[in-house]
Amino acid sequence: MRKILLLPFLVWACASPEQDPDPVVKEPLFQQPANFPASAYALASNPVTEEGFELGKDLFNDPMLSRDNTISCAECHNQSYAFTHHGHDVSHGVDNRVGTRNAPAVQNMAWQKEFFWDGGVGDLDLFSVAPIENPLEMDENLGNVLAKLRSTQKYPALFHKAYGSTEITSQKFLKALSQFMLSLVSANSRYDKYARKEGGILNSEELAGLSLFQQKCSSCHAGDLFTDQSYRNNGLNIQGSKDEGRFRITERVEDRFKFKVPSLRNVEMTAPYMHDGRFYTLEEVLHHYASGVQQTPNVDASLKNGIPLTAEEQAKIVAFLKTLTDREFLTNPKFAGN
Numbered sequence: 001m002r003k004i005l006l007l008p009f010l011v012w013a014c015a016s017p018e019q020d021p022d023p024v025v026k027e028p029l030f031q032q033p034a035n036f037p038a039s040a041y042a043l044a045s046n047p048v049t050e051e052g053f054e055l056g057k058d059l060f061n062d063p064m065l066s067r068d069n070t071i072s073c074a075e076c077h078n079q080s081y082a083f084t085h086h087g088h089d090v091s092h093g094v095d096n097r098v099g100t101r102n103a104p105a106v107q108n109m110a111w112q113k114e115f116f117w118d119g120g121v122g123d124l125d126l127f128s129v130a131p132i133e134n135p136l137e138m139d140e141n142l143g144n145v146l147a148k149l150r151s152t153q154k155y156p157a158l159f160h161k162a163y164g165s166t167e168i169t170s171q172k173f174l175k176a177l178s179q180f181m182l183s184l185v186s187a188n189s190r191y192d193k194y195a196r197k198e199g200g201i202l203n204s205e206e207l208a209g210l211s212l213f214q215q216k217c218s219s220c221h222a223g224d225l226f227t228d229q230s231y232r233n234n235g236l237n238i239q240g241s242k243d244e245g246r247f248r249i250t251e252r253v254e255d256r257f258k259f260k261v262p263s264l265r266n267v268e269m270t271a272p273y274m275h276d277g278r279f280y281t282l283e284e285v286l287h288h289y290a291s292g293v294q295q296t297p298n299v300d301a302s303l304k305n306g307i308p309l310t311a312e313e314q315a316k317i318v319a320f321l322k323t324l325t326d327r328e329f330l331t332n333p334k335f336a337g338n
Helices: 002-019 050-060 127-132 142-150 154-163 172-180 188-196 205-215 282-292 312-324 327-331
Strands: none
Touching: 050 142, 050 154, 050 172, 127 142, 142 154, 142 172, 188 312, 205 312, 282 312
């Protein structure tokens, strides 16, 4: 009897390794690119999970975060344009209120130490509070947002999936948004594949532009993040709102009219440019540095004489900048809202 009972088990045991399908190995939602420095965000304190990412993505795309339920984070941060408000010099909020600054790209957030043009927030987990409570943007109170989420059938279940509890708190809410933004890593442009020797090819004009960029621009737009994350006055003519930039945060005279050096990744897609969106083309930007720098208070020492560039050199730098466009990032369906 024992032999008869064991036989089916032995047959199953021998056959099962061949019959079991190969497990599906998912790519991690956050990956460290080989050519990037170590991340600034403490990932161990908020590891990116599938459930947390999905919750964060839903929140990012939900207009319920605004006072009148009309404006989501994605309204000013569109994936196709590296999560910027493409075509708008400054952001627009509830009741069609007009903001004062151009919406920065939401990409490679794990490597940023401070956020916004003036560095007014130093923690990604607090980043989302500012646009939610800004009266010119979403004009809502964080407590009201949490109450609205709790009143739905959808969100308690999603919070349970992400955190094991239906409880919706500000910490969980903000960390879920962080998980989504941490996953927005752009590191697969043609330049990246060239730099990592992964088959990326730059033509002669682009290579000449890279060489010129390294000579003329890399002191501010440094490394493979293409920013040194400093605050500088780049000689813009003071106009409009007379935004004093970093001075609003530090109240130090030497910080008047200084703004954070933005990353140039996907810069081809993120027009308009500068903190107030005054330039609509890369050619205008290069022309400014070549012949338009104003000697305003606190202008950066490296720009006292502008950046001498011929029209041909400017064209080569623009050609190089376009190799920083990451089509995979701009079209990745996992980042798209529902």
